[in-house]
Amino acid sequence: MLVNPIKDGIVLDHITxxxxxxxxxxxxxxxxxxxxxxxxxxxxxxxxKKDIIKIDGVVKLDLDIIGYIDPGxxxxxxxxxxxxxxxHLKLPAIISGxxxxxxxxxxxxxxxxxxxxxxxxxxxxKTYRCIYCESKVK
Amino acid sequence: MLVNPIKDGIVLDHITxxxxxxxxxxxxxxxxxxxxxxxxxxxxxxxxKKDIIKIDGVVKLDLDIIGYIDPGxxxxxxxxxxxxxxxHLKLPAIISGxxxxxxxxxxxxxxxxxxxxxxxxxxxxKTYRCIYCESKVK
Numbered sequence: 001m002l003v004n005p006i007k008d009g010i011v012l013d014h015i016t017x018x019x020x021x022x023x024x025x026x027x028x029x030x031x032x033x034x035x036x037x038x039x040x041x042x043x044x045x046x047x048x049k050k051d052i053i054k055i056d057g058v059v060k061l062d063l064d065i066i067g068y069i070d071p072g073x074x075x076x077x078x079x080x081x082x083x084x085x086x087x088h089l090k091l092p093a094i095i096s097g098x099x100x101x102x103x104x105x106x107x108x109x110x111x112x113x114x115x116x117x118x119x120x121x122x123x124x125x126k127t128y129r130c131i132y133c134e135s136k137v138k
Numbered sequence: 139m140l141v142n143p144i145k146d147g148i149v150l151d152h153i154t155x156x157x158x159x160x161x162x163x164x165x166x167x168x169x170x171x172x173x174x175x176x177x178x179x180x181x182x183x184x185x186x187k188k189d190i191i192k193i194d195g196v197v198k199l200d201l202d203i204i205g206y207i208d209p210g211x212x213x214x215x216x217x218x219x220x221x222x223x224x225x226h227l228k229l230p231a232i233i234s235g236x237x238x239x240x241x242x243x244x245x246x247x248x249x250x251x252x253x254x255x256x257x258x259x260x261x262x263x264k265t266y267r268c269i270y271c272e273s274k275v276k
Contacts (some may be wrong), residue, residue: 018168021162021168024159029178030156030159030178032179033179034179035177035178035179035180035181036177036178036179037175037176037177037178038175038176039173039174039175040167040168040173040174040175041170041171041172041173041174042173043173
């Protein structure tokens with residue numbers, strides 16, 4: 001099954017099979033008014049199977065969230081049916097507003113207006129720690 | 139955005155815009171190993187906007203559930219890239235195993251092995267009632 005090129009928009013390619021719907025949800029794509037296609041278990045030479053998301057509209061996506069959920073994703077920016085930019089993501093150094101610190105004694109538990117922020121401390125094990133109390137992200 | 143024809147499979151067309159993901163979930167399509175595409179907010183001459191689900195594999199779907207969630211869906215059965223059957227759905231007379239009766243005094247609350255079953259009592263208002271206690275589906 002192929003999905004024809006879109007005119008102006010974004011294609012998230014090489015999504016780990018099974019993570020397409022998670023990205024669809026966390027990026028809030030159901031709120032968009034433009035056409036969005038989520039293709040799961042597409043055949044991939046490189047990966048065997050992969051998911052793909054095609055967004056037929058010019059929108060701004062949080063690439064840090066995508067990189068955190070699935071750092072292997074390729075982001076293709078399409079203008080006039082041509083790929084004008086291709087970005088390979090990596091684990092972001094900082095993530096904000098995605099996860100909550102689970103430590104009940106962390107200051108973010110009582111000071112609710114603080115943004116939940118975590119920094120990458122070990123790229124290999126994908127370990128993030130709270131910038132306030134240093135608890136690991138579970 | 140167009141999605142090329144599939145070889146052998148099923149296309150659920152004319153899904154009410156916004157209900158594609160609900161159908162994806164309730165039909166358990168994430169469990170399938172074949173390629174599945176969910177297209178939301180596709181342009182439709184008849185409906186303005188619609189969702190579409192394309193399943194690139196021969197699978198059995200519960201048409202009663204689809205008819206209950208969204209009776210306007212058209213089911214296209216594809217063999218060798220040709221539509222060999224097109225079914226227009228309607229509200230099913232009976233639904234089983236989709237909803238639970240909310241009446242705490244219904245026999246299905248105590249007799250857990252009974253299948254939750256509801257019958258259509260008014261097509262116009264899409265009203266279903268429990269076959270045991272006659273409570274309306276909420």
